[in-house]
Amino acid sequence: RRRNTPREECFSAPSQSFLGEFDFEKNLALFDKQAVFEEIESSSYPAE
Amino acid sequence: FMKKHLNSPYEINLMDELTLKGVTQYYAFVQERQKVHCLNTLFSKLQINQSIIFCNSTQRVELLAKKITELGYSCFYIHARMNQQHRNRVFHDFRAGHCRHLVCSDLFTRGIDIQAVNCVINFDFPKHAETYLHRIGRSGRYGHLGIAINLITYEDRFALHKIEQELGTEIKPIPKVIDKALYVAEYGSEPDPDNE
Numbered sequence: 001r002r003r004n005t006p007r008e009e010c011f012s013a014p015s016q017s018f019l020g021e022f023d024f025e026k027n028l029a030l031f032d033k034q035a036v037f038e039e040i041e042s043s044s045y046p047a048e
Numbered sequence: 049f050m051k052k053h054l055n056s057p058y059e060i061n062l063m064d065e066l067t068l069k070g071v072t073q074y075y076a077f078v079q080e081r082q083k084v085h086c087l088n089t090l091f092s093k094l095q096i097n098q099s100i101i102f103c104n105s106t107q108r109v110e111l112l113a114k115k116i117t118e119l120g121y122s123c124f125y126i127h128a129r130m131n132q133q134h135r136n137r138v139f140h141d142f143r144a145g146h147c148r149h150l151v152c153s154d155l156f157t158r159g160i161d162i163q164a165v166n167c168v169i170n171f172d173f174p175k176h177a178e179t180y181l182h183r184i185g186r187s188g189r190y191g192h193l194g195i196a197i198n199l200i201t202y203e204d205r206f207a208l209h210k211i212e213q214e215l216g217t218e219i220k221p222i223p224k225v226i227d228k229a230l231y232v233a234e235y236g237s238e239p240d241p242d243n244e
Contacts, residue, residue: 010083011111015118022089024076028221031077031202040209 066185068215071168072230073184074222075198075208083171083199084115090169090197091121091149095232098142098164101151102183104172112171113151123149154179160186166231168196173204177214195231197222 078086087101101116103109106127113125124147126135135155142150143162151171160168160183174180184196198219200208212219228235 009081011108011115013081013084015115018085018088018119021092022076022082022086024086024089024222025224027077027082031200031205033208033221036205037209040206 066181068181068185068217071184071186071194071196072226073196073198073217073219074226075200075219076222078199078201080201084112084119086199087116087169087171088119091119094167094195094226095228096148097166097233098145098162099149099167099169100160100162100165100183101149101169101171102174103151103153104174106153108172109151109153116149116151121149122147123151125151126155127153128155154182166194166233168194170196170198173198173200173207174211175207177211180211181215193231193233195226 076086076090101112101123103112106129109125109127113123116123124138124142126138130138138150141147145164154174168184170180170183174183186194198208208219211217
């Protein structure tokens with residue numbers, strides 16, 4: 001049912017690795033919402 | 049039918065009573081493995097009075113609650129596999145303010161009506177608009193002040209698109225600084241005399 005990606009991998013990292021601040025802006029830049037939405041709208045993905 | 053059989057009915061728990069009005073909705077783009085790090089940063093940056101954090105499975109609720117505790121934050125958790133009595137107890141204690149954070153799966157069917165909750169975090173983005181509305185929506189009895197933050201992975205892009213379309217709402221990228229007036233009562237336009 002679920003894809004074979006490691007869905008639990010977010011829980012395995014040691015807490016020490018979270019001490020620095022998460023870089024929201026850098027990550028947001030990796031996702032062009034507008035472009036992704038246009039792609040979804042223009043393609044014929046079955047509606048789930 | 050309604051008119052014929054119901055004599056001035058008192059309606060509760062209807063979908064259209066839930067509203068997203070007044071809830072500022074943001075998303076943060078993350079990879080699965082960055083979610084806890086992202087959450088930890090949100091906890092340290094936001095002025096959270098009380099928060100509810102949603103996961104998509106009971107197993108993930110337990111794992112996340114454990115992780116949050118490891119990080120040094122107090123939290124309760126509830127999910128569908130706990131017995132009702134235990135759930136009621138935890139929920140009651142959370143409502144009473146015994147704990148700042150509540151991690152849970154989808155078991156609220158009426159939206160959240162705890163006034164002290166000013167921040168809802170979708171650790172896992174839901175698949176359906178109805179679920180999203182139940183998590184984020186307010187029943188309107190209490191003030192409409194609050195923020196919702198969605199952790200979005202690339203796999204969530206279709207659900208994000210679908211939910212925005214179906215609810216006619218917009219979930220914006222999280223800004224560098226979130227205006228406290230959007231979710232902290234004493235900064236807002238709807239000051240709450242009971243809060244303090």
